[in-house]
Amino acid sequence: xxxxxxxxxxxxxxxxxxxxxxxxxxxxxxxxxxxxxxxxxxxxxxxxxxxxxxxxxxxxxxxxxxxxxxxxxxxxxxxxxxxxxxxxxxxxxxxxxxxxxxxxxxxxxxxxxxxxxxxxxxxxxxxxxxxxxxxxxxxxxxxxxxxxxxxxxxxxxxxxxxxxxxxxxxxxxxxxxxxxxxxxxxxxxxxxxxxxxxxxxxxxxxxxxxxxxxxxxxxxxxxxxxxxxxxxxxxxxxxxxxxxxxxxxxxxxxxxxxxxxxxxxxxxxxxxxxxxxxxxxxxxxxxxxxxxxxxxxxxxxxxxxxxxxxxxxxxxxxxxxxxxxxxxxxxxxxxxxxxxxxxxxxxxxxxxxxxxxxxx
Amino acid sequence: xxxxxxxxxxxxxxxxxxxxxxxxxxxxxxxxxxxxxxxxxxxxxxxxxxxxxxxxxxxxxxxxxxxxxxxxxxxxxxxxxxxxxxxxxxxxxxxxxxxxxxxxxxxxxxxxxxxxxxxxxxxxxxxxxxxxxxxxxxxxxxxxxxxxxxxxxxxxxxxxxxxxxxxxxxxxxxxxxxxxxxxxxxxxxxxxxxxxxxxxxxxxxxxxxxxxxxxxxxxxxxxxxxxxxxxxxxxxxxxxxxxxxxxxxxxxxxxxxxxxxxxxxxxxxxxxxxxxxxxxxxxxxxxxxxxxxxxxxxxxxxxxxxxxxxxxxxxxxxxxxxxxxxxxxxxxxxxxxxxxxxxxxxxxxxxxxxxxxxxx
Numbered sequence: 001x002x003x004x005x006x007x008x009x010x011x012x013x014x015x016x017x018x019x020x021x022x023x024x025x026x027x028x029x030x031x032x033x034x035x036x037x038x039x040x041x042x043x044x045x046x047x048x049x050x051x052x053x054x055x056x057x058x059x060x061x062x063x064x065x066x067x068x069x070x071x072x073x074x075x076x077x078x079x080x081x082x083x084x085x086x087x088x089x090x091x092x093x094x095x096x097x098x099x100x101x102x103x104x105x106x107x108x109x110x111x112x113x114x115x116x117x118x119x120x121x122x123x124x125x126x127x128x129x130x131x132x133x134x135x136x137x138x139x140x141x142x143x144x145x146x147x148x149x150x151x152x153x154x155x156x157x158x159x160x161x162x163x164x165x166x167x168x169x170x171x172x173x174x175x176x177x178x179x180x181x182x183x184x185x186x187x188x189x190x191x192x193x194x195x196x197x198x199x200x201x202x203x204x205x206x207x208x209x210x211x212x213x214x215x216x217x218x219x220x221x222x223x224x225x226x227x228x229x230x231x232x233x234x235x236x237x238x239x240x241x242x243x244x245x246x247x248x249x250x251x252x253x254x255x256x257x258x259x260x261x262x263x264x265x266x267x268x269x270x271x272x273x274x275x276x277x278x279x280x281x282x283x284x285x286x287x288x289x290x291x292x293x294x295x296x297x298x299x300x301x302x303x304x305x306x307x308x309x310x311x312x313x314x315x316x317x318x319x320x321x322x323x324x325x326x327x328x329x330x331x332x333x334x335x336x337x338x339x340x341x342x343x344x345x346x347x348x349x350x351x352x353x354x355x356x357x358x359x360x
Numbered sequence: 361x362x363x364x365x366x367x368x369x370x371x372x373x374x375x376x377x378x379x380x381x382x383x384x385x386x387x388x389x390x391x392x393x394x395x396x397x398x399x400x401x402x403x404x405x406x407x408x409x410x411x412x413x414x415x416x417x418x419x420x421x422x423x424x425x426x427x428x429x430x431x432x433x434x435x436x437x438x439x440x441x442x443x444x445x446x447x448x449x450x451x452x453x454x455x456x457x458x459x460x461x462x463x464x465x466x467x468x469x470x471x472x473x474x475x476x477x478x479x480x481x482x483x484x485x486x487x488x489x490x491x492x493x494x495x496x497x498x499x500x501x502x503x504x505x506x507x508x509x510x511x512x513x514x515x516x517x518x519x520x521x522x523x524x525x526x527x528x529x530x531x532x533x534x535x536x537x538x539x540x541x542x543x544x545x546x547x548x549x550x551x552x553x554x555x556x557x558x559x560x561x562x563x564x565x566x567x568x569x570x571x572x573x574x575x576x577x578x579x580x581x582x583x584x585x586x587x588x589x590x591x592x593x594x595x596x597x598x599x600x601x602x603x604x605x606x607x608x609x610x611x612x613x614x615x616x617x618x619x620x621x622x623x624x625x626x627x628x629x630x631x632x633x634x635x636x637x638x639x640x641x642x643x644x645x646x647x648x649x650x651x652x653x654x655x656x657x658x659x660x661x662x663x664x665x666x667x668x669x670x671x672x673x674x675x676x677x678x679x680x681x682x683x684x685x686x687x688x689x690x691x692x693x694x695x696x697x698x699x700x701x702x703x704x705x706x707x708x709x710x711x712x713x714x715x716x717x718x719x720x
Contacts, residue, residue, distance in 0.1 A: 141601040144632065207567035207604045238651045240611050241501040244567045244604030251600050272504065276651050287647045291598045291636050 006035045008063065008071035008101070010092060014078045015039035015059060017051055017305075022106055022191045023077025027054035029170060029195045035069035036060050037077070038092075063092045067099060075194065076105040085109045097121055103128040106190025108204070131190035132204040139205070140212035146254035146293075151222045152346050155253045156233035156301065157285055158261035159276050160269040161242055165233035165261045166192050168301035168330050172259070172342065173230040175335035184226035186217050188249065192232045202234055202245050210248025218253060228342075231255070237284055240271045250288060255295050257345050258285055259338060260323075263303040264315035278323050299341035300327035366395045368423065368431035368461070370452060374438045375399035375419060377411055377665075382466055382551045383437025387414035389530060389555045395429035396420050397437070398452075423452045427459060435554065436465040445469045457481055463488045466550025468564070491550035492564040499565070500572040506614035506653075511582045512706050515613045516593035516661065517645055518621035519636050520629040521602055525593035525621045526552050528661035528690050532619070532702065533590040535695035544586035546577050548609065552592045562594055562605050570608025578613060588702075591615070597644055600631045610648060615655050617705050618645055619698060623663040624675035638683050659701035660687035 007030065011020040015037055026034050027047050036058050037047060043061040047054025060066045063074065074096035080086050085107065093103060093111065097120040105111050105128065112118055112128040121128050146153070154172065156165035169185060170192075176183035185192070187199025200213045214231065221229050231253045235242025260281055269275050276284070282297045289295040300319045304312040312329060319327035328337040367390065371380040375397055386394050387407050396418050397407060403421040407414025420426045423434065434456035440446050445467065453463060453471065457480040465471050465488065472478055472488040481488050506513070514532065516525035529545060530552075536543035545552070547559025560573045574591065581589050591613045595602025620641055629635050636644070642657045649655040660679045664672040672689060679687035688697040 142631075144600070203568055204566065206564065207570060207608065208563055208601050210567060210604050211600050237607075237648070240504070240571050241568050243611055244570050244608040247597075247607045248567070248604040251603055271502075273652065280651065284647060284651070287644060288597070291640065291644070292633065 003072060005033050006070060006072045007033045007075050007104070008036050008038065008066040008069065008073065008096075009034055009075040009077035010038045010063065010089070011077045012039050012088070012092075013041055015042050015050055020078045022194060023075065024051060024054075025166070025191045025195060026075060026077065027051065027057060031055065031057075035071055036066045038063055038066055063095050071101055073102045073104050076103070076107055079107065085111075093117060094120065097124055097126060097128075100124050100126055102126045104131075104194060105129065106131045106194070106201070108132055131193045131199075132201045134201070134205050134213075138200055138213040138216065139209045140216055141209065142212045142215040142252055145215060145219050145222075149218075149222060151218075151227050151229055152256045153218060153229045153231060153253050154257045154259065154342055155231045155249060155255040155295075156259045156261055157246065157250070157281075157297075158233060158236050159238070159278070159281050160263070160266060161235045161239055162270060163236075163261050163263050163266070164301060164303035164331075167303075168259055168261055168335075168338070169230040169232045170195065171330035171335040172339055173228075175330075175339040176228050176230075179339070181228055182226050183228040183230060184221040184224070186214070186221060186229055186231045188214065188217075188232045188234050199232075202249065203242070207244055207248065210245060211252035214249055214252030233261070236269065236276075237288065238273065238276045238281070239269055240273070247288065250285070250295075251292075254289070254292060257298045257342055258295055259299050259301050259342070260285070260297045261301040261303065262319065263305070264318070265306060278319060282323060296345060297323075297325065298345035299325050299338045301338060302327055302329045304329040304332055363432060365393050366430060366432045367393045367435050367464070368396050368398065368426040368429065368433070368456075369394055369435045369437035370398045370423065370449070371437045372399050372448070372452075373401055375402050375410055380438045382554060383435065384411060384414075385526070385551045385555060386435060386437065387411065387417060391415065391417075395431055396426045398423055398426055423455050431461055433462045433464050436463070436467055439467065445471075453477060454480065457484055457486060457488075460484050460486055462486045464491075464554060465489065466491045466554070466561070468492055491553045491559075492561045494561070494565050494573075498560055498573040498576065499569045500576055501569065502572045502575040502612055505575055505579050505582075509578075509582060511578075511587050511589055512616045513578060513589045513591060513613050514617045514619065514702055515591045515609060515615040515655075516619045516621055517606065517610070517641075517657075518593060518596050519598070519638070519641050520623070520626060521595045521599055522630060523596075523621050523623050523626070524661060524663035524691075527663075528619055528621050528695075528698070529590040529592045530555065531690035531695040532699055533588075535690075535699040536588050536590075539699070541588055542586050543588040543590060544581040544584070546574070546581060546589055546591045548574065548577075548592045548594050559592075562609065563602070567604055567608065570605060571612035574609055574612030593621070596629065596636075597648065598633065598636045598641070599629055600633070607648065610645070610655075611652075614649070614652060617658045617702055618655055619659050619661050619702070620645070620657045621661040621663065622679065623665070624671075624678070625666060638679060642683060656705060657683075657685065658705035659685050659698045661698060662687055662689045664689040664692055 009023040047057040173185040187196040193199040235246040369383040407417040533545040547556040553559040595606040
């Protein structure tokens with residue numbers, strides 16, 4: 001395609017700072033591509049009025065209303081409550097396909113497997129991209145390519161899920177690129193895949209293949225010459241439903257360094273367990289990879305949503321005092337401090353520094 | 361069904377101590393049900409001549425030849441090389457369905473999804489049991505029922521996969537039953553499911569649901585009144601492809617005690633990494649569950665295949681000296697010593713004993 005992509009993002013009834021994650025990430029990281037948001041409950045406002053960022057991108061009532069912005073793609077920018085495709089969305093998707101829009105979807109429901117949608121897509125010569133559809137070639141087991149890998153791999157982990165791992169990985173990759181370094185972002189979830197244009201939705205793959213498919217994605221970036229590869233983390237080792245995914249990512253990436261993501265205001269995780277402390281989380285992640293390599297946690301990525309500047313400063317101080325590692329909210333304070341920590345840890349002269357961490 | 365099941369086990373070209381795991385387990389644990397084995401390369405021998413156990417069960421050349429033993433079920437007792445269903449097996453399955461046999465299959469290929477097979481099954485009023493077909497109701501996330509669970513859950517873990525976890529769990533459950541205790545076995549793989557008649561093939565479920573589906577299986581046994589629940593372990597925390605499954609099992613079962621399974625002669629795991637030591641494996645498993653509870657390793661289950669009696673005695677001594685825990689090969693020496701260790705660790709008076717283990 002030579003036509004630049006123009007995204008109409010469906011976020012009906014959910015467009016807000018916390019409930020429309022994929023649409024919001026598109027506004028933040030693909031600002032030149034998003035032309036309008038669909039949410040009848042917020043129609044007439046701008047993205048910035050609703051989110052605090054996203055500029056003047058308009059919110060419209062219906063997909064039909066959004067057509068005046070000449071979109072090329074309809075992005076399903078939210079997840080339906082309960083996981084089933086609502087009938088109203090079927091109408092939107094049917095309308096979009098009928099008007100020549102491509103579909104970008106992170107739904108668990110695979111839209112391209114729907115006979116009506118796939119027929120419409122064929123008729124109108126458009127594509128349906130299902131980020132959660134796993135290609136058969138991704139179902140592989142790892143070969144251990146990390147042992148001879150020269151590129152450096154940095155994985156984000158966290159004290160919980162939905163805590164900012166994708167954002168920290170993206171902000172660090174962008175900061176590295178700003179510094180003239182050859183850095184890539186490996187997407188492991190549907191939002192990251194939308195932003196990067198490729199990746200693998202690890203929460204949709206049979207567990208046997210998680211480590212293999214992520215090794216394969218990293219190897220692809222290595223083969224393209226990237227020297228620093230930021231892998232988007234998922235879940236948490238202490239999170240009951242997603243820990244297997246997290247461990248598969250740790251094994252598949254065999255990272256050179258970890259960034260531990262944390263939200264200071266969170267005390268209970270998304271599954272109702274008390275949040276693990278930073279100290280315990282560092283020990284746990286180090287322990288889990290110890291049989292293979294020392295993969296040090298080199299910095300703390302803070303998610304300070306809802307905190308005042310003064311409270312953020314306190315949180316930074318507290319995290320640094322507890323762990324002895326640099327801490328920062330990359331969105332509010334920039335990724336510079338975290339990037340310095342990564343480069344410092346990966347520098348040849350500090351090859352043994354990580355071992356000090358075991359004394360925590 | 362009131363007719364006792366009479367199993368004809370397909371193991372074509374692979375019937376041997378190490379290559380026909382499901383057929384062999386059926387011979388060992390369902391001896392009254394297996395009427396013949398199909399393997400043209402061993403036809404004319406008995407199971408005992410090939411395996412060293414299994415008694416006089418005959419090996420025949422073809423499924424057709426096996427019909428003289430009046431089987432009611434054809435068990436696919438081996439996995440096809442490469443994972444795809446060989447054409448020759450299609451003929452066998454077609455023949456079996458056409459002659460009124462039920463099919464029991466642990467293949468990744470779901471036979472009941474095959475239009476020809478499902479039509480034949482309908483015509484001949486027989487069933488196709490696909491152990492790896494995941495029922496939608498198994499796709500659940502955990503609710504944390506372990507927190508109020510009164511039954512004791514014992515999970516087998518290991519220094520590698522395919523090292524004897526199912527056998528140790530089964531032998532312990534049988535030993536508990538022999539002692540008059542109300543003990544169940546929760547199957548997590550196709551062979552265990554054949555033996556128990558239910559369970560969940562955790563290697564075939566989307567990773568998000570591993571801990572939830574295993575909690576559900578345990579809750580089912582708890583609801584039926586079982587007081588000791590032996591959960592069949594899978595994989596290993598240090599095994600690159602299956603570690604996510606292992607962690608999901610740990611989280612889903614939140615065990616009261618762990619048995620660590622190990623093969624003294626194995627130095628490299630099934631993915632080419634050096635085998636983790638018993639000491640490191642105990643620390644790793646304890647660490648991984650520490651955020652939730654202290655789940656002590658209470659005994660070492662040894663797999664002494666290929667060892668002389670003297671070498672087994674040495675291996676027991678060595679494992680006990682390294683870990684301070686009782687060790688035994690349950691198949692060769694009986695499960696009594698391991699059962700004593702479990703009961704001792706779970707006894708109210710030794711509620712704090714597991715904590716001593718942290719000094720290792």
